[in-house]
Amino acid sequence: MALDTRPPSNKAPVRRTGASREPERDAGRPARSLVVALVLASAALMVVDKAGGDSSPVDPVRRVVGEVVGPVQAGVSAVVRPVVDLPGAVRTNASLRGDVKQLEAENADLRNQLAKAGYDDQRLAELEGLRAVAGDLGYALLPARVIAIGPAQSFSSTVTLDAGSDAGLHPDMTVVAAEGLVGRITSVTAHTATVLLIVDDTSSVGGRIGENMELGFVRGHGSLGTDDRLEMELADRNVVPKVGQQIVTWGSEGGSPYVAGVPIGTVGKVYESLRETSYRAVITPGVDFTALDLVGVVVPSGTRGRVIEADGSLR
Template identity: 40%
Template sequence: MRDTKESRLLLVLLVVVAFALITMDIRGGENSPLDRPRQAAQSVFGPVEKSVAGAVDPVGNAIDAVRDSGDRSGTISRLERENETLKQQLGSKDITRNRAAELDKMLKTAGAGQYTIKGAQIIAIGAAQGFSWTVTIDAGSNDGIARDMTVINGDGLVGRVTTVGPSTATVLLANDPDFTVGTRLEKSMELGFATGQGNRPMRVQLLNGKANVHDGDRLVTFGSEAGKPFVAGVPVGRIISVDPSGGNLTKTVQVQPFVSFTKLDIVGVVVVGPRTDPRDSVLPPRPATSAKAKPKPRTTPSGTPSGGATPSDTPSGGATPDDSVQNYNVTLGDEPTPTTTSGG
């Protein structure tokens, strides 16, 4: 519609009529003459309004969601924090349970050896004081720790104290290449010196080159004068291999330590050694070994045991199959050669 004098006059007229109708509706109240037209309009446009409202509701809900997103975000953050706290509590319970088990095992070891120990926890690892295998513990001179004290855990020898501060101390681990400790073989009492080799087994030189040793034999610390740097009887490890002697005056064996140096947590520093040498009493009991069943002889398809002599192989002169086996002379490096027997 163009802006003309007639259009302006029509607009003014419509406004006047609208005000008149509103005035009549207000004054008429419940008996308003416009009530019926309003009802008719509601019946016509009501369904349309409802449909439009239904279509617009998701948009309104989205707007409400955006408006409430701050509160929901806060709720999610709170729940995440609570979840993390629960995880930490569960983790701390596992750690506490493991530490309690380690402490119990260490106290049993200390009791068996009559060692007076000061418990400590590993708080740092690394190359301290120029050593390659060291740990730092949370106990120092204020706790009665001094240099050259033996350090153990529930499994055995951990190392020795090298430097001490007021509240911390550095421990040189037994697998360090600069670590050496006197050892004594279980039962046979053979003496030797064990040296660390890092991630490899410890190397032990036995003073007796003819010592009778076997895989599985165990060693403990021999002990030092006044118990420093090592008290006696602490489990060191078990032999896993014996190096060829080659005519040497000493015998070298490889020993797997009882302690796992990459899993250290709770340790004990021996502040007072035992009154008497505990010998082998600190070593754990050996596992029970079941008797091995004797292997049955293999049989050939015909039912004859393999390796045995058949009736056609029986030597003349009445020798039995067992006699033919016993008459073999074995020479190292040569094949068995049967001796000849007289047929008379």
């Protein structure tokens, strides 16, 4: 045998990379024959399934696959659905928040209307009462609202009205409410008027009592919201007042400061003074002086402004 005596070559042996990399590259791929077989099998199953009509031989397999795969699909769908629906949910929540704000605003408006409805009804009832009083008395009335009560430190019972000299008001005008006599104006500004209430301890009003219209004087006790605020002393000491009798004003000359025929109140209690051999009647006023709102000032007919005429019409 002949020996190779040539010196070794420094050249590295040539590697055939193509042949060595193909198995690595195709390691994760199925063989072509397997792919062809799967395609042919799928086609065969489709043909068999279609040929079978309603009773396809593939139905049992389909049912088994559905029973196995169905729960898995449902579980995956339950997990994935919230993520998929998230953008729509965000949009929906934003819309709902807007609807909630709108509904809250509408509810607040309805509550305000409902709360105000009672006040509006009361104001309308008071206005209708003043119209009735104007018709009964035969005097024109200028409606005004009570906007303030006199301070306690003033030691007087007064209220302030939202009308003054600009509306034609002046001192010694009679002020009434739908229920009866309120008091008289003592001072005015351009836009306000101060009214001395008949319950003030400096107030004295001439009154008539009962069907016989006996004369007397109704005096105040200077307090609001308490009992026994008005008392009446009769001119005839032999006359015995009776509980429930009504007292009205007898009126002043020229209707100032008080016009005639305005209800003051009713007799609530009767006391006998043994020393003076006379009777004293405690009067329950018709007006609630702690809840005054709309009142009417007796004014001459034809006074400018919004006035309730003697016939009850409002102009």
